[in-house]
Amino acid sequence: MMQSWYLPAFLAFFFWGLWALFPKITTSLIDPRSALFFQALGAFAVALVVLATLNFRPQLDARAVPLALLTGMLGMTGGIAYMYAISRGPAMLVSVLTALYPLLTVVLAWLFMGESVSLRQWLGIAIALVAMALMAG
Numbered sequence: 451m452m453q454s455w456y457l458p459a460f461l462a463f464f465f466w467g468l469w470a471l472f473p474k475i476t477t478s479l480i481d482p483r484s485a486l487f488f489q490a491l492g493a494f495a496v497a498l499v500v501l502a503t504l505n506f507r508p509q510l511d512a513r514a515v516p517l518a519l520l521t522g523m524l525g526m527t528g529g530i531a532y533m534y535a536i537s538r539g540p541a542m543l544v545s546v547l548t549a550l551y552p553l554l555t556v557v558l559a560w561l562f563m564g565e566s567v568s569l570r571q572w573l574g575i576a577i578a579l580v581a582m583a584l585m586a587g
Contacts (some may be wrong), residue, residue, distance in 0.1 A: 470541070470545040470548075470549070471541060471545070473485055473489075473533050473536045474537075474541040476488075477533055477536060477537035482530065482533035482534045482536075482537050483530070485533050485537075486526070486530050486533050489529065490529075528548075528551075532548055535548070543585060543586055546582060546585055547582055547586070553575050553578060553579070556571070556575065557575075
């Protein structure tokens with residue numbers, strides 16, 4: 451039986467795979483800042499449609515709202531960095547390098563949140579870094 455998270459994970463894989471490629475084409479036609487502007491508008495439009503469809507009402511929490519805003523700021527800052535990188539470098543290498551961001555998440559979660567990382571998982575991280583070095587070389 452398929453786990454409940456498989457389909458959403460596959461959809462994220464699919465949509466993010468396309469998301470990582472389209473900026474290469476877009477930034478050959480317009481500058482990375484303009485590309486990010488229109489990407490943000492597209493993201494906002496999808497968010498509005500999805501939230502309206504779900505009859506969404508935001509929850510307010512004095513601790514969570516600033517963190518959520520910071521998350522959006524970090525994501526968009528990463529987005530502009532990605533746009534500049536993809537406009538100047540090969541899509542294969544830029545997309546693979548930037549897709550290694552979960553490695554930073556794992557290390558930070560281990561250091562600051564006390565999440566456990568097994569030896570096997572550390573080995574996986576090392577292999578991912580070696581794979582990137584091999585692709586870049």
